[in-house]
Amino acid sequence: QSVLTQPPSVSGTPGQRVTISCSGSSSNIGSNFVYWYQQLPGTAPKVLIYSNNQRPSGVPDRFSGSKSGTSASLAISGLRSEDEADYYCAVWDDSLTGVVFGGGTKLTAL
Amino acid sequence: QVQLKQWGAGLLRPSETLSLTCAVYAESFKGFYWTWIRQPPGKGLEWIGEINHSGSGNSIPSLKSRVTISVDKSRKQFSLTLTSLTAADTAVYYCVRARYGDRNSRAFDYWGQGGLVTVSS
Numbered sequence: 001q002s003v004l005t006q007p008p009s010v011s012g013t014p015g016q017r018v019t020i021s022c023s024g025s026s027s028n029i030g031s032n033f034v035y036w037y038q039q040l041p042g043t044a045p046k047v048l049i050y051s052n053n054q055r056p057s058g059v060p061d062r063f064s065g066s067k068s069g070t071s072a073s074l075a076i077s078g079l080r081s082e083d084e085a086d087y088y089c090a091v092w093d094d095s096l097t098g099v100v101f102g103g104g105t106k107l108t109a110l
Numbered sequence: 111q112v113q114l115k116q117w118g119a120g121l122l123r124p125s126e127t128l129s130l131t132c133a134v135y136a137e138s139f140k141g142f143y144w145t146w147i148r149q150p151p152g153k154g155l156e157w158i159g160e161i162n163h164s165g166s167g168n169s170i171p172s173l174k175s176r177v178t179i180s181v182d183k184s185r186k187q188f189s190l191t192l193t194s195l196t197a198a199d200t201a202v203y204y205c206v207r208a209r210y211g212d213r214n215s216r217a218f219d220y221w222g223q224g225g226l227v228t229v230s231s
Contacts, residue, residue, distance in 0.1 A: 002154065033215040037155075044204060044221035045155065051215060088155055092214035098170050099157040099216050 003028065004089055004102035011108040017077040020105045022089035024070050028100055032092040034072040036065055039086040039104075048087070049074060081109045112136040114222035116205045118190075121228050128192040132205030132222055133185070139163050143208040143216065144188040146179065148201040151226075156201075160208060160216075161188055195229045202226050 005023040012018040022034065036049035047056055049065035052072065064075045072091075076083055089102040118130035134144070143160040150156075159169030161179045169177045178191040192199060205222040209215075 032213045035215075035217060037218070039155075044224055045218070047217055047219055050217045056219075090155075090157075090216075090218075092216060094214070096171055097168050098159070101155040101157065104154040 002103040003093060003096070003100040004091065006087075006089060006102035006105045008103070009106045009108065011110050012079045013110050014079055014081060016079045017075060018079055018107065019076075020074045020087050020089075020107070022072045022074070022102050024072075024091060024100075026070060027095040028070075028091045028093040029067065029072055030070040031094060034065065034067050035090045036063075036072075036074045037088045037090060039088065041085070045088065076107070079109055083107060084109050112207065112220045114205050114207065114220055116203070116222040116225055118203075118225065118227070120226060121230070122195055123231055124196055124229060126195050126229075128195055128199065128203075128227055129189065130203055130205070130225070130227075131187055131189045133187050134207070136186070136207075136220075139183055139186045143167070143210050144179075144181065145206040145208045145216075145218065146190045147204045147206050147218070149204070149224075150198075150201040153201075158190065158192075158203075197229050200227065200229045 033051045037045035038048045039045040052067040053065040093100045113135040116132040140163045145160040146158040161167035176193045181188045202224045204224045207220040209217040
């Protein structure tokens with residue numbers, strides 16, 4: 001049971017906009033920056049969003065992050081087949097004094 | 111260019127001790143948290159712990175009694191020791207660089223190649 005709650009799976013058709021939610025608490029999302037990672041099959045995760053809503057250079061602007069209270073969301077617009085991957089939210093937890101990850105969401109492009 | 115290369119035993123028996131080491135190939139070793147993250151087969155990511163160049167760090171409470179993370183800044187290496195292994199410790203283990211900043215932020219920007227550790231009798 002993860003400290004952060006994500007839907008196990010989401011799907012969409014190419015070109016569609018999909019969102020992935022991440023629900024936490026006041027000790028993590030409510031007080032610290034949220035990060036999003038993309039893990040393509042057989043590879044190590046890659047930073048997609050940092051500090052709630054910032055994109056590293058090289059990440060397309062189709063990816064966006066937001067945070068409100070104790071929840072965060074990753075939105076992917078103009079869905080492409082190459083976006084099929086597992087997505088994880090992560091944040092520092094003040095109570096645990098460490099980083100916690102969401103359980104991960106598998107994105108399928110139908 | 112930053113590279114992390116890790117090594118250690120891949121097959122261990124229950125009750126044995128896991129030892130992994132990660133070498134950092136980068137100009138700067140100071141100013142980051144050097145981190146271990148694991149991923150059981152088919153499951154999600156789990157942060158194990160971190161250490162900085164001066165040896166200060168944190169580890170996940172559920173593993174704290176079994177985990178030791180150490181650093182050798184002269185060699186730009188850091189290591190993970192996990193004792194009293196069980197099958198539940200079977201996972202791909204990654205060494206990772208974490209940028210840190212305001213509000214305890216941790217950005218995992220460079221990852222090692224990962225290594226599967228299997229605990230089985």
